Amino acid sequence: MAIVGPNGAGKSTLIKAVLGLVDSAAGQxxxxxxxxxxxxxxxxxxxxxxTVDWDFPTSVLDVVMMGRYGDLGWFRRPGAREKHLAMEALxxxxxxxxxxxxxxxxxxxxxxxxxxxxxxxxxxxxxxxDEPFQGVDATTERAIVQVxxxxxxxxxxxxxxxxALQTVPEYFDEVMILNVRHIAFGPVDEVFTDExxxxxxxxxxxxxxxxxxxxxxxxxxx
Amino acid sequence: xxxxxxxxxxxxLRTVALGSATLGAVSGTLGVFAVLRREALLGDxxxxxxxxxxxxxxxxxxxxxxxxxxxxxxxxxxxxMALMRTVTRNTRIPPDAALGIVLSVFFGFGxxxxxxxxxxxxxxxxxxxxxxxxxxxxxxxxxxxVIGVLGFASLATMSILWKEFKxxxxxxxxxxxxxxxxxxxELILTTVLVLAIVTGLxxxxxxxxxxxxVAPAAAARQWTDRLGSMVWLAALFGGLAxxxxxxxxxxxxxxxxxxxxxxxxxxxxxxxxxxxxxxGLVWERIRARHRRSAIRRDTVLADLYALYCQxxxxxxxxxxxVIEAMSEAKEGAFNTLLALESDGLARLLPDGVWALTPDGxxxxxxxLAGYQxxxxx
Numbered sequence: 001m002a003i004v005g006p007n008g009a010g011k012s013t014l015i016k017a018v019l020g021l022v023d024s025a026a027g028q029x030x031x032x033x034x035x036x037x038x039x040x041x042x043x044x045x046x047x048x049x050x051t052v053d054w055d056f057p058t059s060v061l062d063v064v065m066m067g068r069y070g071d072l073g074w075f076r077r078p079g080a081r082e083k084h085l086a087m088e089a090l091x092x093x094x095x096x097x098x099x100x101x102x103x104x105x106x107x108x109x110x111x112x113x114x115x116x117x118x119x120x121x122x123x124x125x126x127x128x129x130d131e132p133f134q135g136v137d138a139t140t141e142r143a144i145v146q147v148x149x150x151x152x153x154x155x156x157x158x159x160x161x162x163x164a165l166q167t168v169p170e171y172f173d174e175v176m177i178l179n180v181r182h183i184a185f186g187p188v189d190e191v192f193t194d195e196x197x198x199x200x201x202x203x204x205x206x207x208x209x210x211x212x213x214x215x216x217x218x219x220x221x222x
Numbered sequence: 223x224x225x226x227x228x229x230x231x232x233x234x235l236r237t238v239a240l241g242s243a244t245l246g247a248v249s250g251t252l253g254v255f256a257v258l259r260r261e262a263l264l265g266d267x268x269x270x271x272x273x274x275x276x277x278x279x280x281x282x283x284x285x286x287x288x289x290x291x292x293x294x295x296x297x298x299x300x301x302x303m304a305l306m307r308t309v310t311r312n313t314r315i316p317p318d319a320a321l322g323i324v325l326s327v328f329f330g331f332g333x334x335x336x337x338x339x340x341x342x343x344x345x346x347x348x349x350x351x352x353x354x355x356x357x358x359x360x361x362x363x364x365x366x367x368v369i370g371v372l373g374f375a376s377l378a379t380m381s382i383l384w385k386e387f388k389x390x391x392x393x394x395x396x397x398x399x400x401x402x403x404x405x406x407x408e409l410i411l412t413t414v415l416v417l418a419i420v421t422g423l424x425x426x427x428x429x430x431x432x433x434x435x436v437a438p439a440a441a442a443r444q445w446t447d448r449l450g451s452m453v454w455l456a457a458l459f460g461g462l463a464x465x466x467x468x469x470x471x472x473x474x475x476x477x478x479x480x481x482x483x484x485x486x487x488x489x490x491x492x493x494x495x496x497x498x499x500x501x502g503l504v505w506e507r508i509r510a511r512h513r514r515s516a517i518r519r520d521t522v523l524a525d526l527y528a529l530y531c532q533x534x535x536x537x538x539x540x541x542x543x544v545i546e547a548m549s550e551a552k553e554g555a556f557n558t559l560l561a562l563e564s565d566g567l568a569r570l571l572p573d574g575v576w577a578l579t580p581d582g583x584x585x586x587x588x589x590l591a592g593y594q595x596x597x598x599x
Contacts, residue, residue: 016395019395019398019399020398021395021398021399040399040400040401041401043399044399045395045396045399045400047393047395047396051393051395052392052393053258053260053392056258056391056392056449057258057443057446057447057448057449057452058388058392058447058448058449059447059448062388062449063392066385066388066389066392066393066396066397066400067400069385069386069389069397069400069402070400070401070402071400072385074383074386075382075383077384077385078385102447104447118396122400
């Protein structure tokens with residue numbers, strides 16, 4: 001499922017509120033029908049990669065192993081089992097060769113894949129991703145899409161903040177359109193309409209979309 | 223040998239060295255997390271905020287035992303730290319401003335109390351002012367014991383909560399999302415940081431203690447890309463600065479300890495900034511120079527090859543001005559030719575003109591084979 005909307009619409013804030021990182025004004029968060037606090041293990045988070053200092057003195061493998069910290073609990077250090085799981089996750093994003101790299105030597109796309117691997121290693125069922133495709137190269141985009149499709153095929157839920165409107169129909173089944181308030185939510189072919197997008201983005205969006213996607217972009221909602 | 227003998231057998235010097243080394247190592251270690259979290263100046267605010275605690279502890283108990291004074295310092299430093307966090311979290315005042323406010327208010331209050339206490343007629347207060355700039359010579363075995371026990375407690379906490387501290391420093395939001403109570407971890411980390419800082423105040427002084435938090439960590443970062451080794455190095459650097467400074471100041475009359483320790487730490491930072499492999503400025507320069515001369519070599523080789531192609535005669539030489547005119551780096555052309563000559567790729571013919579050697583031709587052809595106009599070779 002994609003969350004789309006203009007800058008400042010509150011997409012990241014929505015994800016952070018789900019995770020309890022910002023206080024929500026009202027409402028409760030249910031994951032598979034139960035409160036988030038009880039279901040924390042079921043939810044993995046992929047933050048925007050600009051939120052951390054990539055000059056931090058640590059290796060790729062170490063960062064991925066952080067995904068196991070929650071299951072380890074207090075005091076216990078990651079061991080051979082965690083390392084094995086981390087390497088598996090790195091293999092899924094085609095990064096196992098770089099496991100011992102210092103993280104400042106990674107490209108933007110590689111950083112994003114490390115974050116994705118860190119979420120995969122949590123073995124969750126719901127994945128919340130904040131702009132996973134932001135500023136990544138074509139190789140990384142393909143690798144990420146492949147991982148997302150695998151996750152979907154094995155019955156997991158992926159919720160991603162997404163910016164490139166033209167790839168929404170290709171990558172996602174459902175979409176939420178957001179601009180401060182919730183505008184539309186549902187299957188992509190039902191709610192991803194020019195009308196809804198215009199409500200969210202203002203007038204120019206139909207132009208944007210019809211240029212990049214002339215066949216399905218226009219008239220889908222009429 | 224005299225100094226080494228004194229270090230081992232002279233009671234005062236041994237005490238001073240041991241105490242300073244321990245506090246340097248402890249504050250250096252915990253400073254790693256402060257530096258990595260971009261909160262290096264937190265240490266400055268905490269140490270300044272501790273001053274009123276020291277004076278108040280003395281005023282209420284009349285005692286100058288280090289446990290009492292360190293206790294007062296801890297309470298005041300901790301309150302200052304908590305106040306900063308509260309202000310930052312609940313108001314629109316940014317962290318650096320909150321830090322500035324707490325630092326100056328607490329320190330001002332502390333100075334006021336200190337002046338007030340010093341006006342009292344009895345002599346009991348004498349020596350409190352050493353907390354401003356530190357005086358290692360006043361350390362006695364009891365103080366060293368306090369430093370050692372508190373330092374050990376701080377370091378033990380760090381090693382038990384290693385992975386929690388690590389994820390807190392790297393990605394707090396992610397840590398919270400996997401269910402680690404990050405606020406509590408942060409509180410514990412800053413509490414042990416306060417502990418490490420207040421144990422150093424008697425030796426280094428409130429004014430300069432921040433340097434002992436920041437300098438060893440900053441120096442250590444230059445030498446390693448691993449958190450674990452960074453912590454060990456920071457401990458080593460902190461300890462080294464502590465011993466050097468304390469020994470220098472107690473063997474020289476009138477030399478205050480705090481500034482001497484801080485200067486020793488600065489020397490370590492300076493050396494690390496300049497000479498650390500990969501991150502050091504000197505190596506950076508050398509690498510840049512290598513890159514430049516490699517590029518110049520390739521272009522001059524290519525120029526010679528272009529001249530050879532025009533005349534199709536490997537034994538025909540070309541005068542230096544021609545090569546200089548073709549080359550992008552005019553002044554460097556001659557030195558580059560000399561370098562090519564010593565590698566056997568170019569040769570100087572008897573009448574002072576330059577030509578490729580057969581090897582040079584092969585090398586140039588190999589290099590140019592991978593070259594497409596518009597791509598860099």
